[in-house]
Amino acid sequence: MHNFNYHRAADVADAAAKLAATDDPKLLAGGMTLLPTLKNRLAAPSDLIDLAAIAGLKGISVEGKEVVVRAMTPHAVVATSADVQKALPALAQLAGNIGDPAVRHRGTIGGSVANSDPAADYPAACVGLDATIVTNQRKIAADDFFQGLFETALGHGEIITEVRFQIPDRAQYMKFRHPASGYAVVGVMVAQYGSKARVAVTGAGPCVFRVAEMEAALEKSFTPASVANIKVSAEQLMGDIHCSAEYRAHLITVYARRAVEAMVG
Numbered sequence: 001m002h003n004f005n006y007h008r009a010a011d012v013a014d015a016a017a018k019l020a021a022t023d024d025p026k027l028l029a030g031g032m033t034l035l036p037t038l039k040n041r042l043a044a045p046s047d048l049i050d051l052a053a054i055a056g057l058k059g060i061s062v063e064g065k066e067v068v069v070r071a072m073t074p075h076a077v078v079a080t081s082a083d084v085q086k087a088l089p090a091l092a093q094l095a096g097n098i099g100d101p102a103v104r105h106r107g108t109i110g111g112s113v114a115n116s117d118p119a120a121d122y123p124a125a126c127v128g129l130d131a132t133i134v135t136n137q138r139k140i141a142a143d144d145f146f147q148g149l150f151e152t153a154l155g156h157g158e159i160i161t162e163v164r165f166q167i168p169d170r171a172q173y174m175k176f177r178h179p180a181s182g183y184a185v186v187g188v189m190v191a192q193y194g195s196k197a198r199v200a201v202t203g204a205g206p207c208v209f210r211v212a213e214m215e216a217a218l219e220k221s222f223t224p225a226s227v228a229n230i231k232v233s234a235e236q237l238m239g240d241i242h243c244s245a246e247y248r249a250h251l252i253t254v255y256a257r258r259a260v261e262a263m264v265g
């Protein structure tokens with residue numbers, strides 16, 4: 001690990017000021033991704049700005065038709081929140097299946113979303129549940145936020161403060177869990193909003209994406225059979241040591257069908 005200066009921000013304005021005042025800073029949330037990256041010398045920021053002491057960045061609320069999760073809320077808190085379990089059980093279930101207990105108690109929604117790991121679960125929740133990512137500067141629709149492999153719409157000096165999920169009529173997340181890490185080999189979030197459907201896939205491409213053909217089919221008939229024969233092209237998908245792009249394409253259909261099955265009972 002290279003040397004760095006450590007700062008503990010008192011509030012979001014203080015964190016923003018420290019970001020602006022240092023050469024090559026990085027925000028520190030749960031450290032679950034950032035610290036291994038530093039230890040492996042894959043990044044060498046001049047300064048780490050820790051968000052852990054900012055009370056206003058922690059907690060969950062249900063506001064009208066939205067579940068609001070503040071950026072420094074750990075996955076375990078989302079998973080066990082009675083409010084989330086009641087208003088948006090698919091989100092609680094998704095958070096409860098991230099990694100292992102240590103990761104769930106340290107890792108935060110803000111860190112996960114900012115990182116945009118191609119195999120992370122929260123991006124599927126953000127896009128599938130029509131979320132808005134709120135930063136200290138603006139509001140960004142999840143559809144516009146995730147832009148590629150570890151790439152987001154976040155600009156320099158931008159800090160995620162909360163994620164606002166639209167509560168659907170019903171939703172279900174299904175993933176083929178990597179047996180060691182828990183990351184999604186493929187994960188599919190299906191949600192129904194009145195006559196509209198959203199299908200968001202993580203784990204398969206460079207970043208989360210929607211499957212328009214499945215959404216259109218579900219909007220005509222919300223049944224497992226509607227998606228059971230829709231194939232996603234393997235051309236843009238990832239193939240790696242875990243499985244081929246073709247197998248991932250197959251899993252998308254299987255997990256979308258299973259999600260709809262679970263929703264319609």
Ligand SMILES: Cc1cc2nc3c(=O)[nH]c(=O)nc-3n(C[C@H](O)[C@H](O)[C@H](O)COP(=O)(O)OP(=O)(O)OC[C@H]3O[C@@H](n4cnc5c(N)ncnc54)[C@H](O)[C@@H]3O)c2cc1C
Pocket residue numbers: 026027028029030031032033034035051071072075097098099100103106107108109110111112113114115119120121122158159160161181182183184
């Ligand atoms: C062994 C292991 C297993 C895992 N399994 C899974 C899994 O099954 N599913 C899954 O989805 N994830 C998994 N993760 C990832 C984990 O859940 C964390 O979400 C992820 O590591 C990042 O969250 P963090 O809070 O630790 O962020 P950090 O590591 O502290 O930060 C990550 C990045 O986000 C930036 N950042 C942090 N907070 C903000 C903010 N508020 N605004 C702007 N930028 C910010 C940081 O500067 C850094 O670049 C796993 C991680 C490990 C180590």
